Amino acid sequence: MISAFYSCNDDNNFNPGKQTTEYAGNATTVIHYYDYDPYTGQDYFVEEKQFSFNVLVFAKKPLQTGNTVESNPFYLQINPNRTSSTSAEGDIDIISSMIFAVSTGYGLLQYWDLAYNGNQISGMLTDNHTAEAAAGNLIWAMDDIAGLKMLMPFPMANGTQLSGTLTATNISITISGQSKDTYRKFTCQINADIN
Numbered sequence: 001m002i003s004a005f006y007s008c009n010d011d012n013n014f015n016p017g018k019q020t021t022e023y024a025g026n027a028t029t030v031i032h033y034y035d036y037d038p039y040t041g042q043d044y045f046v047e048e049k050q051f052s053f054n055v056l057v058f059a060k061k062p063l064q065t066g067n068t069v070e071s072n073p074f075y076l077q078i079n080p081n082r083t084s085s086t087s088a089e090g091d092i093d094i095i096s097s098m099i100f101a102v103s104t105g106y107g108l109l110q111y112w113d114l115a116y117n118g119n120q121i122s123g124m125l126t127d128n129h130t131a132e133a134a135a136g137n138l139i140w141a142m143d144d145i146a147g148l149k150m151l152m153p154f155p156m157a158n159g160t161q162l163s164g165t166l167t168a169t170n171i172s173i174t175i176s177g178q179s180k181d182t183y184r185k186f187t188c189q190i191n192a193d194i195n
Helices: none
Strands: 021-037 044-061 074-078 092-097 097-102 105-110 112-115 120-125 136-146 148-155 161-166 171-178 184-194
Touching: 021 136, 021 171, 044 184, 112 161, 120 171, 136 184
Parallel strands: none
Antiparallel strands: 021 044, 021 184, 044 074, 074 092, 092 136, 097 105, 112 120, 120 161, 136 148, 161 171, 171 184
């Protein structure tokens, strides 16, 4: 009889959909702010801002409720490490799916379509679920409300892209897209090691 043993940290055998893996590291977000010119009917560039923050990334089994299972190869969650602070400009929140309560029990909303092959990860935000008031993928940015600047969570627009690498010891990805209102275009680079 031949037995084979391998560590969950062996990248050749790593399957993020079989176990929970937590990563901690840093993220850098660049936001291009735009505004609308009512005289020309066109959006115009206002400013570019860059932010850095600590980030936590979780990869685990696809979410499931009853017989409904997330179709992605794994569940992905990305959040700022908010242990000592609240949300800040440039922060992002990413979830590939979410379980929610309904009158008959629980339902599942899927946001992202993810692909994973040979440690390469790619994906697209295909449904931000703003119609259900359940936006879970957010870019935190400034808004001008009646002359008062306020930090707000803006739902990411469908079509937001994700690509990079995911191994047993590291995740390095780029997320690029825009807010649903199109006035905040962003790129976020994340690099995190196993926690």
